[in-house]
Amino acid sequence: MSDTRKITVATCSLAGCFGCHMSFLDIDERIVALVDKVSFGRTPLTDIHTLHACDIGLVEGGLCNDENVHVVRHFRQQCKILVAVGACAINGGVPAMRNRYGLAECLEESYLYGVGVADPQIPSDPELPLLLNQVHPIQDAVKVDYFLTGCPPPAEAFLELLTAVLENRAPQMSYALRHFD
Numbered sequence: 001m002s003d004t005r006k007i008t009v010a011t012c013s014l015a016g017c018f019g020c021h022m023s024f025l026d027i028d029e030r031i032v033a034l035v036d037k038v039s040f041g042r043t044p045l046t047d048i049h050t051l052h053a054c055d056i057g058l059v060e061g062g063l064c065n066d067e068n069v070h071v072v073r074h075f076r077q078q079c080k081i082l083v084a085v086g087a088c089a090i091n092g093g094v095p096a097m098r099n100r101y102g103l104a105e106c107l108e109e110s111y112l113y114g115v116g117v118a119d120p121q122i123p124s125d126p127e128l129p130l131l132l133n134q135v136h137p138i139q140d141a142v143k144v145d146y147f148l149t150g151c152p153p154p155a156e157a158f159l160e161l162l163t164a165v166l167e168n169r170a171p172q173m174s175y176a177l178r179h180f181d
């Protein structure tokens with residue numbers, strides 16, 4: 001990849017909490033050094049709503065419904081390098097805590113029991129995405145090129161990833177950049 005042109009970065013959030021996106025923003029003023037080298041496509045961080053082909057796609061969150069699967073497959077098609085960002089994308093993370101229970105049990109516990117409303121109901125609008133029986137990591141649906149571990153990964157890990165791609169080398173994730181919490 002030439003180092004004379006900008007690389008384009010897009011991001012998306014599936015079953016996550018946006019904490020990984022917030023950590024990305026913790027790059028803070030160091031992003032100034034990247035301004036001439038990186039441009040952003042569709043991401044919750046911009047007002048760009050159309051996904052175009054990009055160099056790096058950062059995916060936060062795992063797969064909890066059929067819409068997540070559709071989104072990540074489309075994202076994969078548009079990204080040269082796809083990165084699973086954070087525990088939720090890599091192993092399902094917090095949402096995957098429901099995997100030890102049946103889907104019906106989860107829905108009943110969430111919507112019918114103890115909610116304190118007069119007529120509790122499990123949502124059934126056909127426009128709602130269909131929940132998967134279990135929460136899956138994104139690599140169950142698409143090929144992943146890099147993994148940024150952590151909940152969330154530190155800002156320095158994002159910086160190293162972008163810098164490595166700009167320098168046309170493999171990212172060097174030191175032990176300090178590999179979080180498992």
Ligand code: SF4
Pocket residue numbers: 015016017018019020060061085086087088089093094150151152153
């Ligand atoms: S890995 Fe952690 S910070 Fe990132 S989306 Fe999941 S819960 Fe949020």
